Amino acid sequence: MTLSRTPLYALALERKARFTDFSGWEMPVQYSGIKPEHAAVRQAAGMFDISHMGKFRLQGPNVLEQLQRLVPSDLSQLEAGKAQYTVLLNPSGGIIDDLIIYYQGLDSEGDQRAVTIVNAATTVKDKVWLLEQLDSTQAKLLDDSLDQALIALQGPAAIAELQKLVAEDLSAIGRYCHLEGTVLGQPAFLARTGYTGEDGFEVMVAPETGVALWRSLLEFGVVPCGLGARDTLRLEAAMALYGQDIDDATTPLEAGLKWLVHLDRKGDFIGRAALEQQALSLSRRLVGLQLEGRNIARHGYPVLHEGTPVGQVTSGTLSPTLGYPIALAYVPTALSKVGQPLSVEIRGKAYGAKVVKRPFYRRAK
Numbered sequence: 001m002t003l004s005r006t007p008l009y010a011l012a013l014e015r016k017a018r019f020t021d022f023s024g025w026e027m028p029v030q031y032s033g034i035k036p037e038h039a040a041v042r043q044a045a046g047m048f049d050i051s052h053m054g055k056f057r058l059q060g061p062n063v064l065e066q067l068q069r070l071v072p073s074d075l076s077q078l079e080a081g082k083a084q085y086t087v088l089l090n091p092s093g094g095i096i097d098d099l100i101i102y103y104q105g106l107d108s109e110g111d112q113r114a115v116t117i118v119n120a121a122t123t124v125k126d127k128v129w130l131l132e133q134l135d136s137t138q139a140k141l142l143d144d145s146l147d148q149a150l151i152a153l154q155g156p157a158a159i160a161e162l163q164k165l166v167a168e169d170l171s172a173i174g175r176y177c178h179l180e181g182t183v184l185g186q187p188a189f190l191a192r193t194g195y196t197g198e199d200g201f202e203v204m205v206a207p208e209t210g211v212a213l214w215r216s217l218l219e220f221g222v223v224p225c226g227l228g229a230r231d232t233l234r235l236e237a238a239m240a241l242y243g244q245d246i247d248d249a250t251t252p253l254e255a256g257l258k259w260l261v262h263l264d265r266k267g268d269f270i271g272r273a274a275l276e277q278q279a280l281s282l283s284r285r286l287v288g289l290q291l292e293g294r295n296i297a298r299h300g301y302p303v304l305h306e307g308t309p310v311g312q313v314t315s316g317t318l319s320p321t322l323g324y325p326i327a328l329a330y331v332p333t334a335l336s337k338v339g340q341p342l343s344v345e346i347r348g349k350a351y352g353a354k355v356v357k358r359p360f361y362r363r364a365k
Helices: 009-014 034-043 063-068 120-133 158-163 207-219 227-236 272-280
Strands: 018-022 025-030 046-049 054-060 083-089 095-106 112-118 140-143 149-154 178-183 186-191 200-205 223-225 284-291 302-305 308-318 325-332 341-346 349-356
Touching: 009 207, 025 227, 034 046, 034 223, 034 227, 046 207, 046 227, 054 063, 054 120, 063 095, 063 112, 083 120, 095 120, 095 178, 095 186, 112 120, 120 140, 149 158, 149 207, 158 200, 186 207, 200 207, 227 308, 227 325, 284 308, 284 341, 302 325, 308 341, 325 341, 325 349
Parallel strands: 046 223
Antiparallel strands: 018 025, 046 149, 054 112, 054 140, 083 095, 095 112, 149 200, 178 186, 186 200, 284 325, 284 349, 302 308, 302 341, 308 325, 341 349
16 A cells, blocks of 8 residues: 655654554654653754645534534634634544644634534544535535645744744734744744643645755754654653544543543534433543553553452553553443552553552643
8 A cells, every 4th residue: 555645754764753654644653762851842943744644624604603513512602713622523523633722713704713623533524524514605625635735833932933933923922822923924824832841832835845944944953753752742641642542432531532522512513412311420531641660551451459350451652751551441330439449451461550540740830
């Protein structure tokens, strides 16, 4: 199978990156190494090519009203320039995908405009679902997935580095806010969002501008990072990875995303009845685990209570920042309280673990 490549692929080749197949894309998994890339983001600034992600534009007289039916979060108070992280749900309350909806306000014709960024692995599925559910006279979907580059610049020094190339005052843009501005004098969509637990921006631009932006940031000393560091960073921040921690068979209530479910603030939406029923008796929860020693709990490893399998690890790593193994796992609700002792079976042997608060890492303010 021929893998797709982003507009920044040649730049990764120049830096001798190691590549991997990620959802049909040939993506850099690391450049200098996962640990130094991870450290760069925690201590200074790192950048990621995330152009493989799906990029949709929605426009029409009632975009937010159309989206209200598809997500459990209340979008009615979403102001222009603000964003909402949320999930698309199926009728059973399962998560079709997690995504961010960026509301851009009204255009010159009075139509509402929004941008939504979705996971690379679910771009086709999401597009089909949205086209099936949206009334095209009220919200038209335009697919920019292959027409735009997307770069995530993350870390304590990220905003200062990006500001050198942007005319607009980035410090005036709050978390989960965005604007249509310029980068290197060219049109750019700038969003103060990310997937690392650090401050920073995600920048969507034309491919040629993306190449120029990447080269400029390299000259400033910003460290290029691959999917390996992106995974360890997001796991320390306890951010879910679609296809591992959440999927069509998990609900936001089970996944610790109850804060996205606004049952008391909005009317009907796809999956509402299922979530209302599940809220009465939730059988399992996604929890954070800290393991003893240095053995890593990988995806699919059994979680044990008093020697009996009770759950399963969804993601795990040896935390570069904290220095000990961490994991996410689904366990019975009765065993989900912080401090609960459990164990994980690794290569046929049980290793001690305990439930801990999430996120594992939180950046200093």
